[in-house]
Amino acid sequence: MMIGGWQIVALRDARGPFLDWAAGFPDAGEREWASARAADPAAFGADGKWWLDFRAYAIRAADGRVTLVDAGIGPATAPARAWAPVPGRLPEAMAEAGIDPADVGTVVLTHLHTDHCGWAVDPDGTPVFPNARYVVQHAETKWLAAAEPMYSWAVRPLRDAGQLDEITGESVVLRTSSGESVTLVPTPGHTPGHQSVIVQSGDAQLIVTGDVLVHAVQLVAPSVSYVYEEDQRQARDTRTNLLARARDAGAVLATPHLSEPFTVL
Numbered sequence: 637m638m639i640g641g642w643q644i645v646a647l648r649d650a651r652g653p654f655l656d657w658a659a660g661f662p663d664a665g666e667r668e669w670a671s672a673r674a675a676d677p678a679a680f681g682a683d684g685k686w687w688l689d690f691r692a693y694a695i696r697a698a699d700g701r702v703t704l705v706d707a708g709i710g711p712a713t714a715p716a717r718a719w720a721p722v723p724g725r726l727p728e729a730m731a732e733a734g735i736d737p738a739d740v741g742t743v744v745l746t747h748l749h750t751d752h753c754g755w756a757v758d759p760d761g762t763p764v765f766p767n768a769r770y771v772v773q774h775a776e777t778k779w780l781a782a783a784e785p786m787y788s789w790a791v792r793p794l795r796d797a798g799q800l801d802e803i804t805g806e807s808v809v810l811r812t813s814s815g816e817s818v819t820l821v822p823t824p825g826h827t828p829g830h831q832s833v834i835v836q837s838g839d840a841q842l843i844v845t846g847d848v849l850v851h852a853v854q855l856v857a858p859s860v861s862y863v864y865e866e867d868q869r870q871a872r873d874t875r876t877n878l879l880a881r882a883r884d885a886g887a888v889l890a891t892p893h894l895s896e897p898f899t900v901l
């Protein structure tokens with residue numbers, strides 16, 4: 637997908653079944669489910685399970701600089717193994733797209749759930765992307781208890797390596813000489829320090845949402861909550877606002893968990 641001079645590459649780390657869909661979104665009604673099924677039929681497994689992709693995105697600038705948004709479920713021993721179909725294949729997907737880990741200048745971690753940081757570091761704690769600063773909201777690292785597996789897997793090693801950049805609020809990651817930009821915006825609710833990424837070129841815009849919405853049912857009905865949102869009310873407000881903003885801007889959505897990588901509203 638091109639947005640002006642930006643190339644946005646969808647990188648599928650894995651696909652697999654998770655919860656029974658009705659259990660994940662208990663306040664969705666028949667009408668919402670019918671719309672969601674029409675929007676993303678592949679999410680509804682014959683086994684009654686919610687089938688989902690686990691996806692990262694690379695944003696490649698015309699000069700070759702790469703910003704990676706999220707880092708997948710990770711290898712077989714990563715913390716996501718408790719529930720996600722590890723091992724992922726993000727390194728292979730990046731190689732297929734012609735992206736060398738050394739080309740990545742920035743890794744944006746939308747949040748610190750285990751399915752978004754698995755490939756941030758090797759199992760021995762070495763950062764996978766040697767030249768990258770890893771950008772996360774300070775509110776997110778503050779929220780993540782030191783006892784959580786993702787703390788010892790990624791946060792502490794990245795901090796020790798001097799590669800973790802803990803920011804607060806909106807922040808421009810890249811701006812080109814022609815005024816194109818990649819900007820981080822706080823989108824709390826799913827987790828306290830969740831952030832999304834706005835890719836802008838003139839009037840053209842793409843939003844890498846992160847987990848502001850995790851299923852098509854939240855695209856067709858933003859008021860529908862997901863059971864694993866830390867603050868469901870805040871998540872609902874964030875989702876409603878971000879989707880309204882996307883509609884106003886005619887933005888393309890890039891979502892980690894829907895079956896199609898790009899959604900044009």
Ligand SMILES: [Zn+2]
Binds near residue numbers: 749751752847892
């Ligand atoms: Zn997720």
